[in-house]
Amino acid sequence: MTTTQELQELQEGFDAVVARGDRIEPRDWMPEGYRRTLVRQIAQHAHSEIIGMQPEGAWLTRAPSLRRKAILLAKVQDEAGHGLYLYSAAETLGVSRAELTRMLLDGRQKYSSIFSYPTLGYADVGTIGWLVDGAAICNQVPLCRTSYGPYGRAMVRVCKEESFHQRQGFELLLTMMSGTDEQQAMVQESVDRFWWPALMMFGPPDADSPNTARSMAWGIKRHTNDELRQRFVDMTVPQAEALGVTLPDPELRWNAERGHHDFGQPDWDELARVVSGGGPCSAERIAHRRRAHDDGAWVREAATAYAARQASGFETGLRPSSTTGTVVEEVAQQPSRNHGAEA
Amino acid sequence: MSETSAETPWAFGAAPDPEDVLAGVDTRVPEGVDATGLAELCLALGDDALVLAHRLSEWCSNAPDLEDDIALANVALDLLGQARLLLARAAAADPGLVGRLVPGLPAGSPALPEDALAFFRDPDAWHCARFVEVENGDFAHTIARLAVFATVRLAAFQRLVEHPDPVLAAVAAKAVKELAYHRDHAGRWFLVLAQGTEESRRRLLEGLRALWPLHDELARAYDLDGARAEAEVVLDQLLAVSTVERPAVAPYDGPRHTDDLTRLLAEMQSVARAHPLGVW
Numbered sequence: 202m203t204t205t206q207e208l209q210e211l212q213e214g215f216d217a218v219v220a221r222g223d224r225i226e227p228r229d230w231m232p233e234g235y236r237r238t239l240v241r242q243i244a245q246h247a248h249s250e251i252i253g254m255q256p257e258g259a260w261l262t263r264a265p266s267l268r269r270k271a272i273l274l275a276k277v278q279d280e281a282g283h284g285l286y287l288y289s290a291a292e293t294l295g296v297s298r299a300e301l302t303r304m305l306l307d308g309r310q311k312y313s314s315i316f317s318y319p320t321l322g323y324a325d326v327g328t329i330g331w332l333v334d335g336a337a338i339c340n341q342v343p344l345c346r347t348s349y350g351p352y353g354r355a356m357v358r359v360c361k362e363e364s365f366h367q368r369q370g371f372e373l374l375l376t377m378m379s380g381t382d383e384q385q386a387m388v389q390e391s392v393d394r395f396w397w398p399a400l401m402m403f404g405p406p407d408a409d410s411p412n413t414a415r416s417m418a419w420g421i422k423r424h425t426n427d428e429l430r431q432r433f434v435d436m437t438v439p440q441a442e443a444l445g446v447t448l449p450d451p452e453l454r455w456n457a458e459r460g461h462h463d464f465g466q467p468d469w470d471e472l473a474r475v476v477s478g479g480g481p482c483s484a485e486r487i488a489h490r491r492r493a494h495d496d497g498a499w500v501r502e503a504a505t506a507y508a509a510r511q512a513s514g515f516e517t518g519l520r521p522s523s524t525t526g527t528v529v530e531e532v533a534q535q536p537s538r539n540h541g542a543e544a
Numbered sequence: 545m546s547e548t549s550a551e552t553p554w555a556f557g558a559a560p561d562p563e564d565v566l567a568g569v570d571t572r573v574p575e576g577v578d579a580t581g582l583a584e585l586c587l588a589l590g591d592d593a594l595v596l597a598h599r600l601s602e603w604c605s606n607a608p609d610l611e612d613d614i615a616l617a618n619v620a621l622d623l624l625g626q627a628r629l630l631l632a633r634a635a636a637a638d639p640g641l642v643g644r645l646v647p648g649l650p651a652g653s654p655a656l657p658e659d660a661l662a663f664f665r666d667p668d669a670w671h672c673a674r675f676v677e678v679e680n681g682d683f684a685h686t687i688a689r690l691a692v693f694a695t696v697r698l699a700a701f702q703r704l705v706e707h708p709d710p711v712l713a714a715v716a717a718k719a720v721k722e723l724a725y726h727r728d729h730a731g732r733w734f735l736v737l738a739q740g741t742e743e744s745r746r747r748l749l750e751g752l753r754a755l756w757p758l759h760d761e762l763a764r765a766y767d768l769d770g771a772r773a774e775a776e777v778v779l780d781q782l783l784a785v786s787t788v789e790r791p792a793v794a795p796y797d798g799p800r801h802t803d804d805l806t807r808l809l810a811e812m813q814s815v816a817r818a819h820p821l822g823v824w
Binding site for chain 1: 598611613614620624628662663682683739824
């Protein structure tokens with residue numbers, strides 16, 4: 202049993218590490234609320250990467266040039282990779298990827314509101330890169346310095362790749378803006394649809410974000426929602442000018458006194474609806490994930506059964522012999538996969 | 545807030561002029577090499593790679609596990625890379641190729657040759673094997689197809705490394721490394737599915753049986769310099785270690801292409817054809 206005094210010492214040690222701006226590592230003591238908050242945030246982030254594969258993935262089979270097809274496929278593949286190492290970061294906190302996946306599929310954990318919106322044309326691939334990945338970068342760059350070590354280190358790599366994604370999005374839109382009138386109109390229409398949902402990605406206004414103060418005290422969050430939103434707007438305005446698109450906000454203007462842009466407020470009721478599962482594609486996204494998961498159950502079972510048999514030294518009588526050559530030896534090696542107890 | 549590190553990931557990004565993947569490469573056809581024949585060979589090899597890359601990309605966000613999403617996307621990216629180089633090589637070797645095969649290319653189209661061939665060519669002008677055209681089926685079907693395809697293609701590409709056209713030889717040298725990985729990856733899964741559970745074995749046998757009538761056409765297309773005999777030996781090894789027999793089904797004898805290809809192209813070409821003068 203840990204005594205009250207010991208607990209207090211542990212808490213003081215933890216507080217000191219956070220106050221110094223050092224990292225908490227998986228084997229360090231941490232308050233239960235800190236662990237829970239991290240699991241929720243990292244899982245939500247991982248789920249967002251995985252669900253986020255869908256809206257762009259829908260255009261893989263229709264990319265209008267082979268170069269764009271390769272770029273998009275590499276990008277969506279990166280999202281799967283981000284999901285993978287974020288789930289791994291969450292697993293250092295004592296939860297399994299299988300459990301987290303189950304919670305996503307059962308609606309007990311959430312994913313970013315932005316992915317509940319549809320992608321209606323190829324320009325949306327560019328807009329998602331430019332605005333959505335751009336907003337994600339604003340949110341995520343400070344997380345590279347977050348107090349939990351495995352999360353912060355995962356974010357360093359995620360941010361490098363997201364930066365690449367943001368640039369490819371901007372580059373696609375810039376190319377389209379140099380194209381036909383129709384293409385230019387597609388870009389503007391896409392930006393009109395994604396602007397407000399992108400602003401909502403930073404979460405509700407600070408006054409309505411009860412968890413922000415605690416997360417900042419724990420060093421998990423470094424800036425408030427409104428600070429990050431302001432930063433995003435200030436960064437995006439000159440980029441929109443360079444592109445030649447209009448951001449759909451009549452209240453958007455430079456405020457010399459503040460040294461920032463003033464801008465209008467998104468429809469917060471809409472955000473609340475989307476977050477609670479009422480977005481235009483919310484049901485579809487989860488149904489897609491559930492179907493892929495269920496359809497793959499027999500494959501995961503097969504891999505688990507095969508691995509178990511190999512581990513127990515089960516002899517098929519057809520193990521590679523010295524006469525069957527290297528291909529068969531390679532083939533006979535067990536795939537290096539992490540299956541967990543998902544079946 | 546003063547966080548300079550947050551500024552660096554942002555870049556305005558220039559829009560470079562789309563460049564041919566063979567830009568800067570000497571694409572003159574060496575003396576003694578039949579340019580038309582070279583172009584046809586590259587076109588067929590490129591078409592197979594593109595169509596199978598497309599099929600594999602359909603798995604993205606649908607695979608049994610995240611690792612499989614990533615692996616299948618990797619294979620698709622490799623094949624897409626091969627396709628781009630081979631289509632560009634075909635067009636450069638035979639400058640009349642695009643005009644003959646893509647008569648409907650809109651006047652003033654900014655499409656590169658690889659994109660003209662991929663996005664504005666009608667199904668009857670494609671040179672791919674039906675083996676790569678048919679729809680995915682389940683994961684076992686995909687694994688069976690990839691294992692056979694990579695085995696057959698690798699044996700041929702190992703010979704193409706010595707091709708008198710240095711461009712094709714260089715493409716083959718790059719592809720051999722990729723295909724060896726694809727064969728290994730699909731081969732491992734083939735064995736796992738064959739010996740995993742009753743259901744996985746049943747599905748694998750079904751997938752292989754469904755594909756097998758199309759295997760002969762594929763094997764003949766890649767039978768360069770005795771490549772077929774070698775590929776068959778490797779396939780037999782894989783089947784033996786997996787305790788799977790060659791399906792006893794006759795080769796398919798039907799039209800040159802499947803209607804699966806028609807549907808695939810209708811989808812793949814939809815955006816490009818809707819914007820015939822678009823730049824991407």
